[in-house]
């Protein structure tokens with residue numbers, strides 16, 4: 386007798402339905418003859434390992450409209466509004482907003498989160514709030530914190546000292562924003578500074594890199610070179626990299642080869658960048674995404690990030706990685722049969738690799754962390770942005786959902802509609 390059996394599970398990547406056993410928090414083998422204290426029939430629903438959020442700015446969530454709305458919706462107005470809001474930031478304010486979003490994320494099946502935290506604050510209020518919250522939620526959601534210099538490392542007074550202080554305070558990852566520094570040379574130096582700091586403390590690196598439409602913004606090449614020189618392959622992530630969209634193809638070819646050689650992880654953020662990029666274009670408007678398909682063809686690990694939830698840069702969202710994946714289907718033209726499955730990997734296994742999540746994946750003997758979608762396949766999960774009906778962490782239910790029932794009255798008769806092909 387084991388604790389739980391999930392019958393008729395459609396485990397991602399497999400065609401046949403299987404039974405998943407859970408005992409003492411661990412996944413165990415189960416068959417038709419296995420008995421359990423509790424049995425749940427999943428009816429062929431899709432099961433994946435936990436969703437992993439590799440890129441969000443938790444310190445800014447739920448601040449949309451504060452202290453004033455971003456009228457144009459542009460990146461620059463967003464930065465100006467945030468600079469005003471940040472003056473009112475308190476430890477309690479950050480914690481209460483983030484506690485709410487972590488619950489939304491868990492309801493979506495997210496159990497691992499990497500958050501950038503603005504450290505251009507002499508008091509490091511947001512980082513202190515999140516370092517304490519990281520301990521509070523450990524075991525339910527694993528939180529990694531990036532020391533993120535929103536105003537730059539060299540271009541912000543005391544930037545280098547604040548980065549070091551943030552690391553000593555407990556940041557897990559060193560960030561950067563080289564395209565925002567005052568000069569190209571400062572940008573290069575900021576990347577070198579961040580990588581040296583991470584190397585000194587044995588940390589990972591995740592840099593906002595080339596988040597612009599300027600095709601002369603070329604700092605990913607510096608990240609790749611530093612990663613190779615320092616032997617930091619696998620510990621370095623380049624986020625956004627939207628300028629790559631606008632590079633000439635000869636340069637992009639050389640760059641992508643070096644990214645692959647360096648073993649960089651890449652994070653694209655389809656929600657924010659679809660509305661923030663291309664703002665200087667009058668038509669056609671560039672999509673402003675990194676070269677996802679070419680990177681993947683070169684064997685590079687590419688992940689999807691959510692970036693913002695209701696903040697000055699992006700007023701929508703509720704923290705669901707599946708929404709971001711749905712948008713990338715369109716803007717990345719990833720509607721091919723195999724690509725739809727790859728999109729699910731880009732919110733599960735790929736970011737798990739980028740974050741270095743230990744013991745990740747569905748296998749006998751592994752911790753029973755999993756997510757059930759109200760959909761029979763990866764394509765249907767994306768199409769419907771399907772609710773997560775069940776989320777387990779260590780074999781325990783940590784989230785569940787009762788999907789909405791839709792009924793039509795057709796010629797006087799009530800009929801249920803499921804949006805699934807019969």
Ligand code: FE2
Nearest residue numbers: 440501593692
């Ligand atoms: Fe970001």
